[in-house]
Amino acid sequence: MSKIKARSGTFTDNMKLPVHRWFRYSAGYSAEWVQSEIKKFESEHDTKAVVLDPFLGSGTTAFAGASLGNRVYGFEGHPFVARIAKAKNQWILDELDFTEACNQVLNLAEKRNKQTERHDESNLLGKCYDIEALSKLDNLRFAYEKLADENPVWELVWLNITSILRACSKAGTAQWQYVLPNKSKAKVIDVKDAFLGKAKLMAQDMEYAKCANWSNSAQIFKQDVRGSIESPKCNLLITSPPYPNNYDYADATRLEMMFWGEISGWGDLKTAVRPTIMRSCSQHSAADKIVLDEILEEPLLAPILEELTPVVRELEKVRLGKGGKKTYHTMIAAYFLDLSKIWKNCRPVMDKGSEICFVIGDSAPYGVHVPAEKWLGELAVYHGFKSFSFEKLRDRNVKWKNRTHTVPLHEGRLWVKG
Ligand SMILES: C[S@@+](CC[C@H](N)C(=O)[O-])C[C@H]1O[C@@H](n2cnc3c(N)ncnc32)[C@H](O)[C@@H]1O
Structure with missing residues (x-):
């Protein structure tokens, strides 16, 4: 197995690559890995890949596909990040x-x-x-x-x-x-x-x-994919969603947005960015705005409710012993609700025989384990995809001495067939 196949790479790998290297962003994987997946799909299915990325970010999937002549449909909810990807296009x-x-x-x-x-x-x-x-x-x-x-x-x-x-x-x-x-x-x-x-x-x-004959075949949309995804039928989806690990994507371009006068400080992200991206950090999931009981009643969470409920209840309890600071209980519930909506919107645009890869990691806020890939896979099947499996690529949280908890974590590829 070649080195690039053995791992999904990181954005650092992209800093050597034309167009990809124009803006540094936390991509989740490298363009070379995306290209290898597109080629593998095409040789296994004997058909041209039409690619979807519902969490496009700065466009790694889009430009990897364009460099091979594939049609790619990319959606990004963060308005400033979407503008970056569109500019690269x-x-x-x-x-x-x-x-x-x-x-x-x-x-x-x-x-x-x-x-x-x-x-x-x-x-x-x-x-x-x-x-x-x-x-x-x-x-x-x-x-x-x-x-x-x-x-x-x-x-x-x-x-x-x-x-x-x-x-x-x-x-x-x-x-x-x-x-x-x-x-x-x-x-x-x-x-x-x-x-x-x-x-x-x-x-x-x-x-x-x-x-190098790249094709002008990537279409990029500024859109919150919780609302809808409108694209022609695709047969390959390669993406990396936000992880449930409290990283604040709204804040990722605060300096740039302040420079251009789009916001005057952190507080403005609430109206300028947060409404169109999914909830994956506690700053975005304040307990006074999100009522946990209401979220847990959402039918879209039904397939994982039995396992989700004790986890969020535990987070609600642990929080009180930590000065009540981080609202991980509402964040985790809202995170999976948002992703359930996104699976629902992906289903109609993906062909029956399609392949889907989510590069994803689990998390342990306040030391409580959240098995992200398992729950995401179960939500995918609930929304009509056929099956899922997880390919672990690496362990996380095993070597740092100053880690805040000792739950072993991992990162890898969630493969969904559909
Ligand atoms: C891990 S990053 C993807 C990075 C990407 N692979 C790249 O090449 O830069 C996840 C992205 O999902 C976006 N996102 C979060 N919620 C979204 C939503 N509801 N609709 C569309 N995009 C969203 C975030 O703004 C972020 O850019």
């Missing part, structure tokens, strides 16, 4: 037009050369940049906003500016994508160098993708 445009647009922005920004008026040490932007760096970024933003018109090439320029924000920040970043304003970074890239460097890399990748 403009790789097909002329790289010379893109380079010209970048040069225009840089010239105007340098001509303007104004000091920023929004440097404030008390907010995230002030903590991430000194006045000089934020002034340069604000001049780029001003120039972009002045010059951008309906031409989609401007979305690529927007992506260029968006994608350099972390590299130009003096604040450190965590293993995932959070900014750590109190940790400083050893290497900070100058704004102009970062912008020009990214413009060059993106133009090269655009040229490469065309030479």
Whole structure:
């Protein structure tokens, strides 16, 4: 078995790959693994794969499929992340037009050369940049906003500016994508160098993708898949949903959204992002808004209710001994309700003989085990898929000394046939 088949990889693997590397996001798997799954499906079924990704994120599945000429339908609920994926999908445009647009922005920004008026040490932007760096970024933003018109090439320029924000920040970043304003970074890239460097890399990748015959066959939609999924019939679904592990996807692009003036702080995520993504963190599942008893009465949870109920009741109890802080009991119940809705919406767009792969991990909030893959598989069967199995790829929570609980966890692929 080749190395790439033995694991699903991570987004770090994508940072070498054209187009994929334009924005770093926590993807869950690598593009090369997606390609290997598409090829395997096609040789086993002797048919072209039509691929669905209901949790598209930055588009790993979409661009892996496009590079092989497959039709891919991708849905992403986070509006800012969906815009990133849609902007990447403009790789097909002329790289010379893109380079010209970048040069225009840089010239105007340098001509303007104004000091920023929004440097404030008390907010995230002030903590991430000194006045000089934020002034340069604000001049780029001003120039972009002045010059951008309906031409989609401007979305690529927007992506260029968006994608350099972390590299130009003096604040450190965590293993995932959070900014750590109190940790400083050893290497900070100058704004102009970062912008020009990214413009060059993106133009090269655009040229490469065309030479390598990528097809313009990915369709990307900003949509909450709990509501509906409208696409032609697909026969392969490759995705990674949020895990029930309290990672806050709404917060993943807080710095970028603040920079562009879409939010003024964390509190605004509640209206700007949370309504269109599923509930997978406690910040999104406050006990005063979600009534546990009501959720547990939902018919969509019926197939897992017997096992889910003692787990969420235990979480409700443990919480009281922890100062009542984290609302994991409502978060876990809401998480599986949301995923049950999504399975229901996936069923009509997936062919009868289709293959589905969810890269997923279990979790243990407050040390109470949540067998995510088992419950997800049972929900899939409840909604009319044929069977499920789990392929474990790795153990988690086994080596860190400072772990908060000792429940062994794992991560792997939930395979559903349908
Ligand atoms: C693990 S990430 C997927 C990353 C992706 N594989 C990539 O290549 O970047 C899960 C994604 O699901 C999105 N999501 C969460 N709830 C959603 C919903 N209800 N509808 C659509 N997308 C949703 C999140 O915003 C997040 O981007």
